[in-house]
Amino acid sequence: MSVTDTAEKIKSMEVRGAGRIARAAAEALRDHAAxxxxxxxxxxxxxxxxxxxxxVATRPTAVSLPNAVHIVMAGLEHASTTEEAREGLIHRAARFIQSSQHAVEKISGFGARHIRDGDTILTHCNSEVALGCIIEAHRSGKKIEVFATEVRPRNQGLITIRTLNDAGIKTNFIVDSAVRSYIHDVDLVIVGADAVTVNGAVVNKIGTSQVAHTAAEARVSVLVAAETYKFAPQTIMGDLIRIEEREANEVLADEIARTLPNVTVRNPAFDVTPAEYIDLIVTEQGAIPPQMAYIIIREYLGWGIEEFHESIGIGANHDE
Incomplete structure (x- = not known):
């Protein structure tokens, strides 16, 4: 798929989910280089x-996107010929895609260990890795039940319940505002992430912070499943994650909005969950408390970018 087509599909959310977005960008750069x-x-x-x-311009909040692009593009400035640059980029893209897929598998296994036989789990939005944890627990023979939210206004919850249904997992589908009504029936909350900041705060689909706050009030643990490339190195220097605000017509049809001249529709796509409402962040490197987010950034991203390249099989001999 071309860069233009990929960018449009990411922007329109035809390609959605931080991990899928990252892999789609890497694939587009690989194909474009060829x-x-x-x-x-x-x-x-x-x-x-x-x-x-x-x-990168398509989705300003999903840190996985610029991180993936940075990894794939790294080393271009050292190439002395076009073929060297092309081969290096294609190699890095392939290794990133493979690493991302393996990360999902590893996180699913790690996360499943935190799910007990008989647990009822609540999940919000449509996270590949969060669902991976739940499905892996089910595959291992644990009897589990899931509450899945509708996820207004884009209704990503419909994708979630189809995935859970196809996996044979008993699932309850609820509107976002019903979380508090059912939180005492829940043993564990599992969500994904679009970005993790240096202080352990998690940026995820709008409504996640309300779910986590409700869980904390009910003394229900919150587990975040996130690949290391979703951690945000720029937050070390104090930069903030910009929260994407999407088109008003996702919430209110244009023909209705035109009849309400005094109404402004606000449609933020994400919110920020403070670290104190999160019990664990499960990465492909293992499960950490949110306060250790800095270690992930230092070792695998940002200032530790060389170490991150090595962890996904990109050595200096490929980049220089």
């Missing part, structure tokens, strides 16, 4: 940087 026929390495680099910028 199609660019310039023999001038500077022109090739410039074209790839343009493509990367197009992809």
């Amino acid at each position: 199609s660019v026929r310039s023999s001038d390495v500077a022109a090739f680099r410039q074209e790839m940087e343009r493509a990367a910028a197009t992809l």
